[in-house]
Amino acid sequence: MSIISLIIKREFIAKVRNKSFIVMTFLSPLLFVGIAGFVAYLSSMKADTKRIAIHDESGLFVNEFVAQNDKNSEYKYLDLSTVDMQFLKDSITNENYEGLLYIPKTKTNKDLENKIEFISNSSPSIVFIEKTQAVIADKLTKSNLEIAHLDTLAIKNAEADINISLSKASGEESIIGLNEIKIAIGGGFGYLIMMFIIIYGNMVMRSVIEEKTNRIVEIIISSVKPFQLMMGKIIGTALAGLLQFLIWTVIGLSLMFAASAFFGVNIGPTSRVSPEIMHAAQQEFSGTAQLYIKELWNLPIASILISFIIYFIGGYFLYSSFYAAIGAAVDNQTDSQQFLLPIIMPLMLSVYIGFFTVINDPHGTIAVVFSMIPLTSPIVMLMRIPFGVPWWQIAISVSLLFATFFGVVWFAAKIYRVGILMYGKKPTWKELYRWLKY
Template sequence: MSKLALIIKREFIAKVRNKSFIVMTFLSPLLFVGMGVLIGYLASMNKDSVTKIAIYDEVGYLKNDFKSDKFTQYTDLSLMPFEVAKDTASKSYAGLLFIPKVDSIQQLKEKVEYISEDSPSIEFISDVETVIDSALTTDNLKKLGFDAGKIESAKVNSSLKLSKFSGGESLKGLNEIKVAIGGIMGYLIMMFIIIYGNFVMRSVIEEKTNRIIEIIISSVKPFQLMMGKIIGNSLAGILQFLIWVVVGLVLMFVAQNFFGLQMGSGAVNPESVQIAQQSADFSKLQLYITEIMNLPLGLMISCFIIYFIGGYFLYSSLYAAIGAAVDSETDSQQFLLPIIMPLMLGVYIGFFTVINDPHGTVATVFSIIPFTSPIVMLMRIPFLEPEHYWQLILSIVLLFATFTLVVWFASKIYRVGILMYGKKPTWAELFKWLKY
């Protein structure tokens, strides 16, 4: 067996035998499921709660305009003395909406007051202001001789129909779905790079601080040692992801068969399906599913694997070089920010530019730049037409070419840094090491 294969085997076995790796491998799916259940439960609690608001309208201009619903309940306390109503509201209500006495309703534009101990939500403030604006607008229309009721009944809510030049119906929100699918893939790659890149760096630092690195490099080349650590940790990470998938499927099976949680087609009986098929909502859902299935899923999965490997190797070589250059994890912080920034930039560029203009200059450039392409290009792939595939090919070629170049530079830092102790290196010193 070659020396590189031995190093890969050693790193892989050391990682999978680690107690924290074993615990988190099987505990993480349970934590994610538990978190999802908790969030769903808390969300349902908020939906069931009703906010009670007291109204004190000294003239009676607006009290009838505030309508109670399942989330907000308005109670009129205008018949009480103001101080009594204020005291009652402070004890039994979330707040008091005070509408003062004015000569004209138009004077209420900036005089309505909401009294409470806690600051109200922006949504609540917006709803109250909307009611006030509507009442003042209606009053203005009446003064101008217009029939506010007829104007309101004449309003029309239009719905833009989307279609394709090739024929067939297009769907609203489809771009957001495409970006979300690519964004999830890109986010997984980013998290894998950060988590397992740190594992590589810690492994190098640990061997360096234990002073066993001198013995290791007496038998293998620094480049072989660095690549062995990168590949060994990546295999451990892939194994962990596969276990998470299996455990997730098992949890779904248990939830469906032992706890009565129905998923998929088993959750709906044939009669309800027949009724749903007659509705427009079900037809829309079918169109969305059809559009998603028409996406280049094979290409997306293949590119996910390619960018997963290329992105991880590119960044892990930098993590390994940093680990070799420092003596402790604390000293590494000054060098980690330039590594993490391109990943974060890729996420923001992807979500804020691809969704609006997937073929624009910004999205195209950052999907080709190797340090951001594993994230941005995955978001663009659902939008790519065959005439744009050259950009995908160029992005992959540049990614692996840059990986080769970065590994060469990182190995030069690595072979010098692993033997340096007791001094925090500066950026200038790292550049000097590249010349050795």
């Protein structure tokens, strides 16, 4: 055990003293904050106003669009119904206008439904087309009702506005969107695990390749067992990664609070809302906010945090064993690419299952099965836990995860033991299988 602790110490010190590690540890938070500030600045900038020409031969719709000029700053509608159509088309070609909305004159409203055109040099956005269609459809509907001598006001008053309230079987009031909050919490923790595995698993692999190509490993192997060296690298790199994450968190929070204190920047979605509006919103939505807070406190917070730590450790150790074995089997990172895809695929699969299956059916067969499979359980199970998972399912999932980890370490150590001293040959899957038998 003392030998492994020495290797862990050596790997940890080697990582934290590396210049690139030090630079990225302190530079990454600054880059993230700078990018976030730049994105916020770009979002606050007013978009260029796009001029839309309207040639309305029917005379029914042009006022509906012109009336929106004050409401919609992104598009400005111009009534050019008296201008020659060919001249307008040439103006579109010369980019004097963003587009031309042509509404012909027809005998009936029914004939008009499929004859409206929007002419432009580039394809317009889906949102713009949908809004345009909605304005025309609303106006046509009113016109059709008037032609049919129906009371439009009575029809509007007869429209039902349904607002379904949610409650639990116990009688407590519930809220809409709670599932989305739960999947966001679980997905956030799962995403952290995936990023840690990819970043620091690759770091383990690069470390093994570097020592192998420099022939340093030949000296190290003479004093320690390959299994001890592999475990020491995995744990030492994990500790360096945790230290880096901790520093990133501290620096990131410090920068956000510093920006708030010294530049008067309010951090959060309410940064541009005046105190009067905020007070009115608080009065109106205080009941809903209390429900959200209550539901959040009712979440299994302790189970989420404890499970995150357990799956964080188990998932990282499991995948890092694969990365270490690959690093020992190849001579450079280019040769490692053929072996990395089978490692990345389960991680990507677990993310897709989490966001497309767990949110709709967290206790369904697919979600339960993949939360038990060790290669996907660190992410899928974390997404399920906010929805409430029986303790026995968590126990089985964790047991399978760590049992698989020990099994993979045993197999990876065999590949590591042989591959760490193999040079000048690109291994194949068949050769890796043969190494397992040595």
